[in-house]
Amino acid sequence: MEKSSQVTLQPSPVLPRNPQELADALAAAATRNRTIALAGASSKHLMAGPVEPADVSLSTAAMTRVLQYEPRDLTISVEAGMRYADLDRLVAQNRQMIPLDPPFSETATVGGILASNTSGPRRRLYGTARDLVIGMKFATLEGKLVQSGGTVVKNVAGLDMGKIMIGSFGTLAAIAVVNFKLIPRPAAEASFLLPFDGLDQAIAARNRILKGQTPPIAIDLLNPLSSAQLGYKGHLLALRLAGNTVAIERCRRELAARDALVLEGKEEARFWKQVQEYTPHFLEKFSQGAVVRASCTLAQLKEVMSSFETAAIARAGSGICYAYFTRADAAVRWLTSATGRDWKAIIEFAPDDQRDRLDLWPAPGAELEMMKKIKQMFDPNGLLNRGRLFRHI
Amino acid sequence: MLPAKAKEKLAQLLGPRGYLDRPEDLILYEYDGSVDKARPDIVVFPRTTEDVVAIVRIAREFGVPIVGRGAGTGLSGGSIARAGGITVAFSRMNRILEIDLENERAVVQPGVVNLDVTLAVDGSGYFYAPDPSSQRACTIGGNVSENAGGPHTLAYGVTTNHVLGLEVVLPDGTVYTTGGKELDLPGYDLTGLLTGSEGTMVLVTKVTVRLMRKPELVKTILAIYDSDDDAGRTVAEITARAITPVAVEMLDGVMLKMVEQATHAGYPLDAAAVLLIELEGIREVVEEQVEQIREAAQSCGAREVRLAKSAEERELLWKGRKNAFGAIGRVSPTYYVQDGVVPRTKIVPTLRFIGEVSKKYGLIISNIFHAGDGNMHPIILFDTRKAGDLEKTIAAGEEILQYCIDAGGSITGEHGVGMEKNEMMGHLFSAETLDMMRRFKELFDPDNRMNPGKVLPTGKGCLEIRQPALGPGAATY
Ligand SMILES: Cc1cc2nc3c(=O)[nH]c(=O)nc-3n(C[C@H](O)[C@H](O)[C@H](O)COP(=O)(O)OP(=O)(O)OC[C@H]3O[C@@H](n4cnc5c(N)ncnc54)[C@H](O)[C@@H]3O)c2cc1C
Numbered sequence: 001m002e003k004s005s006q007v008t009l010q011p012s013p014v015l016p017r018n019p020q021e022l023a024d025a026l027a028a029a030a031t032r033n034r035t036i037a038l039a040g041a042s043s044k045h046l047m048a049g050p051v052e053p054a055d056v057s058l059s060t061a062a063m064t065r066v067l068q069y070e071p072r073d074l075t076i077s078v079e080a081g082m083r084y085a086d087l088d089r090l091v092a093q094n095r096q097m098i099p100l101d102p103p104f105s106e107t108a109t110v111g112g113i114l115a116s117n118t119s120g121p122r123r124r125l126y127g128t129a130r131d132l133v134i135g136m137k138f139a140t141l142e143g144k145l146v147q148s149g150g151t152v153v154k155n156v157a158g159l160d161m162g163k164i165m166i167g168s169f170g171t172l173a174a175i176a177v178v179n180f181k182l183i184p185r186p187a188a189e190a191s192f193l194l195p196f197d198g199l200d201q202a203i204a205a206r207n208r209i210l211k212g213q214t215p216p217i218a219i220d221l222l223n224p225l226s227s228a229q230l231g232y233k234g235h236l237l238a239l240r241l242a243g244n245t246v247a248i249e250r251c252r253r254e255l256a257a258r259d260a261l262v263l264e265g266k267e268e269a270r271f272w273k274q275v276q277e278y279t280p281h282f283l284e285k286f287s288q289g290a291v292v293r294a295s296c297t298l299a300q301l302k303e304v305m306s307s308f309e310t311a312a313i314a315r316a317g318s319g320i321c322y323a324y325f326t327r328a329d330a331a332v333r334w335l336t337s338a339t340g341r342d343w344k345a346i347i348e349f350a351p352d353d354q355r356d357r358l359d360l361w362p363a364p365g366a367e368l369e370m371m372k373k374i375k376q377m378f379d380p381n382g383l384l385n386r387g388r389l390f391r392h393i
Numbered sequence: 394m395l396p397a398k399a400k401e402k403l404a405q406l407l408g409p410r411g412y413l414d415r416p417e418d419l420i421l422y423e424y425d426g427s428v429d430k431a432r433p434d435i436v437v438f439p440r441t442t443e444d445v446v447a448i449v450r451i452a453r454e455f456g457v458p459i460v461g462r463g464a465g466t467g468l469s470g471g472s473i474a475r476a477g478g479i480t481v482a483f484s485r486m487n488r489i490l491e492i493d494l495e496n497e498r499a500v501v502q503p504g505v506v507n508l509d510v511t512l513a514v515d516g517s518g519y520f521y522a523p524d525p526s527s528q529r530a531c532t533i534g535g536n537v538s539e540n541a542g543g544p545h546t547l548a549y550g551v552t553t554n555h556v557l558g559l560e561v562v563l564p565d566g567t568v569y570t571t572g573g574k575e576l577d578l579p580g581y582d583l584t585g586l587l588t589g590s591e592g593t594m595v596l597v598t599k600v601t602v603r604l605m606r607k608p609e610l611v612k613t614i615l616a617i618y619d620s621d622d623d624a625g626r627t628v629a630e631i632t633a634r635a636i637t638p639v640a641v642e643m644l645d646g647v648m649l650k651m652v653e654q655a656t657h658a659g660y661p662l663d664a665a666a667v668l669l670i671e672l673e674g675i676r677e678v679v680e681e682q683v684e685q686i687r688e689a690a691q692s693c694g695a696r697e698v699r700l701a702k703s704a705e706e707r708e709l710l711w712k713g714r715k716n717a718f719g720a721i722g723r724v725s726p727t728y729y730v731q732d733g734v735v736p737r738t739k740i741v742p743t744l745r746f747i748g749e750v751s752k753k754y755g756l757i758i759s760n761i762f763h764a765g766d767g768n769m770h771p772i773i774l775f776d777t778r779k780a781g782d783l784e785k786t787i788a789a790g791e792e793i794l795q796y797c798i799d800a801g802g803s804i805t806g807e808h809g810v811g812m813e814k815n816e817m818m819g820h821l822f823s824a825e826t827l828d829m830m831r832r833f834k835e836l837f838d839p840d841n842r843m844n845p846g847k848v849l850p851t852g853k854g855c856l857e858i859r860q861p862a863l864g865p866g867a868a869t870y
Contacts, residue, residue, distance in 0.1 A: 072633050073736040095635060117577065128577070130585055131554050144825040152734040154766045154806035156540045156589050157814075157821055158848065159830045160553065163585025172581075184635035210497075211518065213609040214675055247677035295575035297496040318576055319496075346579050361579055367569045371581045377836050390579055 010037045010051070013059035019079070019137055019145055019176035022060065026174060026384075027143025029056040035383050038170040040081055040109030044116050046283060047348060048169050049391035050355045060111050060174065067177060068151060071096065075134065075151050077179040080111025096182040099126040099217075101272070103279045111175040117167035120276045121218035121240065124317040126183060129166045135179035136162035138172075141379055145176060153181045164374065169388040172378040186242035190252065191218075191268045193261040194237040199223070202235040203302045206316050209239065210298070214251045216317070217242050220275055221301075225311035226324070230274050232261075237316070240272065278313055282324045283349060290331035294321040294338060294345035304343060307334070328354050339363045346390060361390035368392060395434035395478070399455040403437055403479070406447050412437045422480050426468040426527075429812055433460065433474035438485045442560060442568060442598040445481065449596065450566045452479050458842045459564065461592040463504065463535030466527045468730055469811025471539060471591050475846040481596060483534050489513050490599070497604045498557070498574045503534025503597045507541075510602065519604040522549035525807070526715040534597050540589030542807035544714070545671070547765040548639035549605070551807065553588040560599035561587060564838045574601055586833070591809050592844040594837035608673035612683050613701040613710060616668040616690040617661050621645050621760075623694040624666035625741035628764045630689045631670075632737060636682050640671040641765030642714055645744075648721075648759045648772075655720035658713030659706065664696070668764065669714055717761050725757075725774035729786050732808040733797030737767040746796050747771050754785045768806035769797065795820060810848045818850050 016022040029036050034055035039045070041061055063081035071094040078087060084098075085106045091097060101120025102113045114136075119128040126132065135149030138161075148162035149155050165175055196202040202221055209216065218240035227236040241251045256262055263271050274281075279291055296304045296319045304321050305314055310330070312323040325331035328350050338345045339362045347360040375393050378384075387393075395414075403412055413419065414435040423432040434457075439445045452459045458478030465472050474480050487504035494517055499510055507528040510521040524543035525531055531541070537559070542551040549555075558572035572584035587595055618624040624643055631638065644652065646665045653660045660667060670686055672679045687698045701707040713720075721728050735743045744760065747769075751758040762770040771793055775782040794804045794814070798821055804814050818827060831849055834841075 070736065070738060072629055072738045074632055075736065119577075127550070127554065130582060131550060140829070144829070145823075146829045147822055147826045150801070150803050150821075152736055152767055152802045152806070154542055154546070154551065154734050154763070154768045155803040156542075156551075156807055156809055157803045157805050158810065158818060158826070159833055160540070160585060160589050161829060161833065163553075163582045163588075166582060166585070167577075167579070168581055184632075184637060187635075211606070215606060243675050243678040244681050246681070247675045250675075250677060293577070295577050297493075297498075297574050299495045320577055344573075344575055344578055364580060365570065367571055367583055368580065370569055370583060373836055374581055374833075377832055392580075 010054055010057040013057040015059055015062040017062050022174055022176050023139035023143045023145050025058055026139055026141050030141040030383055038174055038385050040112030041107045043104035043107040047116055049387040051388050052386040074182045077151055079177055080175045081109050084108050084110055084113055091182055095185045097185050098180050101276050103277055110178050114166050114175055115170045121220050124219055125217040132180050134181050137177035138165055139174045139176045151179050170385045171389045171393050188245045188248045189242045190248045191240045191263040192256040195233055196235040199235055199306055202237050205237055216240055219317035221314040221316040223312045226313050286326045288327055288351050290325045290328040290347055291349040292323045292331050292345055293348040294343055361392055396455050399451055402451045407437055425465040425472045427470050429470040429473050431473050431475045433480035434477050436480045436482050438482050440485045445562045445596055445598050446566050449562055458845050460844050461596050463532030464530045466531045468808040469813040471809055471811040475812055496574055499604055500601050501533050505533050507531050518607050520607050522555055522605050523552045533600050537588050537597050537600055538592045539809040544640040544642050555603045556588050558601035559584050559597055561595035561597055563595055564843050591848050593834055593847050610676045610679045612672045612679050613707040614670040614686055615699040616695045617664045617697040618666045619696050621666035621744055622741050624668050625744050627690050627693040628740050629738045630693050634689050636685045638670050639673045642669040643762055643764035645760040648761045651720045651724050652713045652717050655723055656713040656716050658709045727775055727777050729773040729790055731771050731790055732805045733769050733794050734806040735767045735797050735800045735802040739800045750789050750792050754789045756789055812847050815848055816850050
C-alpha cells in the first residue's frame, strides 16, 4: 500500500511502553507547547481529517499488555495498543468474542478502533464500542491518567467520560487502557445470501426479516456494484444468524429462499471478512478514491442507497451506508446534494493529497460549539491531533 | 430563600397552577426514595422546552440552584434540593411525541413514565428494553439522568444503550440537540456523556429512544436452594457454560418470606435462596437453554428447578420481585438499600461477607439483586427508634461498599451516586479522575447551580437512611 505523505511528514513516533509513560510523553510535549500527532498502528491514517504536521509523534503500538482477564467474569482489560486481532484470538480460546468487526482488523489497535468508532456487520445485535466498552483509562495533556467506569459490567459511579473518547479521533486525550465486556460465542451460526433484481424487493425483504421471529445478528445490503466485487449478482441481502443447530435449521427454512446461498464455516467467515475489509481493499485499489458514510433511518435507507451510482454497502438493520467513489470530487458532489436533503453524511476516507482541502463534514449541528468547548477544556492550545476530527477540531 | 422578584417572574411565566410554594405543598417534594430531606423554595411545572428555558434564565438571573425531578423514585437522593432553590418537576412534560416503529424509535418528553413507552407500542411487537423495578412510576428523564438499569439489562444493556438522542437545556438557557434517530453521528458523543450525569449538568427536555422487537418465546425459571452459596455458584456456572439468560435475579431466605407474605407469588418460604431466571429469544434456543439452566442449577445443588407454566405464573413471580421494596416496608420501618457491584465470580464471597457484617452489627441484612451482572442490593433493616441503629447501619453499609471496591467492583450499578455515596467516590476514583469529572460539570454549569452537592465529594457527611418510598404496602410495583 502506498504510504501517505501526511504520515511520512510526521516525525518518527515515540512509543511509550505503559499508560504512565504515555501520560508523561503527552505532558512533556504539552508543557513545551509542542503539537502532537497521536495514533495506534496508523491503519486508518486516511480516515477523517489529516493531522496537521506535528512536532511530536506518539504511538500506543508498544502498549500491548493484557492487564486483567478472568474468562468467567466475561470481562477483559487491555492496553490500548493491543491489536484487535490478537485480542480477538485470545478471547476466542475461551469461546468468547468482542464482535466489533472493525475494518483493518489485522493491524488496527483497540485504542484506534475506539477513537475512530469503527464497527462492522454484527453491530445490529451487539452494538458498537459505546455498548461493549465498560471502562477506560485515558491520559491527558497534563500527564494525568483518568479513569472512567471500571471492570464490572454495570456501573454508574460518576460521569461516563469514556463515551466522549469513543469517536474523538484522539483529539482530546490518549486512550490508554480499555475494558470490554465479553460475549459467549454462539453454538452455531450460518449466513444466507439473498439476491434481488431490484432494490425495492431487497428492502421489502429486509423489512419482513426485521419484523420476523428470527432476528439476524447482521443484515447487510450490497448494491450490484459492490456485490459484483465479491463475485455475486444483483442487490444482495446478507444475513448472519446465530443460535444452536436446530434454530439455524429453522432459520434456513424460513429465511433462505430457493435461490439463496447458504454459507457456513470457512466460507461464511471469508464472506464476512470481505465485507468487513471492503474499505481497506477499496483504498488499496483506488489511491484517488473516497469513502462516504451516511447515517440514516431504516426508512431512508432505500432512498440513500438508490442515490449511489457507485459501489455501496449498507448496515441495513442499523441505517449506516458506505459508498465507494473512485474519485473524491464525485464524493463531494454526492455529499453536497445529500446535505441539501438533510441526510447526515461525511467523507470518511479521502486521498491524502486532497484531504486538507475537502469539506469532510459539511453539516455539523449547533452542538459542534459544545464539542469545541470540550476540546478547549482538554487541549486549550490545540496541540493534540489538530484537524483530525474531520477538520473541524 | 428565593428572591421575591424571582418568584414573581416564575409565577408570571407559569400561571397560578404552574408552581407550588406553600410549605404544606413543598413538603411533598423534599424527599425521594430516601429520607434524605431538603426543601426546595419553589416547585415549577413546565409544559414545554420554552418554559424550561425561561425558568432556567430566571434561575440564572437570580443565581438560584435548579434541581430536575421526575417521579422522585431515585434511591440516592438525586432529586433532593439539597441547597434549596427551584425544583423543576417534569410531570407535565409527559407526552410521547412520536412512535416511529418503522425506524424502531420513539421520541418522548422526560416526564413520560418508563412503562408507558412499552405500553404505547403494545400489540405492535416492540418494547422499550430498560426495565427498572420501579418502571410503573419512574420517568424516562429520571432514567436518563441516573442511567437506570433493571433485571433485563443483563442482556439488553442499561439506559445509555437505548438512548440515541437528547434535547437538553444548559443552566445558561442554551438548548442543544445531541444525537438523533440515526446512529454513529460524527463528533463527540454528548448523548453518552450526559446520560448518567444525574441532573448535575443539564436538564433533559426530550429523549429519542430505541425500540426493540419482542422475542418469540419467554421462559421463566425458579431455581430453589437450601444454601445461598449454591445459588451464587450457579450464577458463575451459567456464565462458564456460556448460557445467556436475559435476567438472573437472586432473592435470599429473609427476602422470600417478606415477598411471599406481601405478594403470594408462589415463592418457597423455607428456602435459603432462589434464582429467578429468564430466557428469551428464538424458540429452539430458549428451549435448549431451559435444559442447560436446569443442569447448571442442579450441578450446583439446587433443590428444585421450577419452570413457570403460564404467563400468569411468570407475571406473578416478577410482580413479587418488582414489589420487593414495598414488601420490606411491611416488615421494617426503615431500611437502607445498597447498589454495589462485584465481578460475577465474586458473588459467593460477597454474600458471605455481607453475612459477617450482619452478625458483627447485629442487623438483619437481606439480599435481592441483579445477580447475573453482579449488582448486589443488600438491604439493611433497622429501627430509627433504637439508639445506635442508624450509626451501625451506616457503618455496615460502608463496609459492604468498601468490600465491593476491593473486589474490583463499584459503589453503584444503577441507582447513582447522588448525595448518598458522593463522599465515597474518593475510595473508588483517584483525585485526577474526580477532578476531571468536576471540570466537565463546570464546563456545562460554571456557577454550580445544577443539582449542587451531588455525585462529587463535598467533604461533608450526610444522612444515609432509606425508608419505603411510598409508605408501607403502598407500592404497586
Ligand atoms: C421500588 C424501587 C425499585 C427500583 N428499582 C430500580 C431498578 O431496578 N433499576 C434502577 O436503575 N433503579 C431502580 N430504582 C431507582 C429509581 O427508580 C431510578 O433511579 C429512576 O431512574 C429514577 O427516576 P425518577 O423519574 O423517579 O427520577 P427522580 O428520582 O425524580 O430523579 C432522579 C435524578 O434524575 C434527575 N432528573 C430527573 N428528571 C430530570 C430531567 N428531565 N433532566 C435532568 N435531570 C433530571 C434528578 O435531578 C435526579 O438527580 C428503584 C426505585 C424504587 C423506589
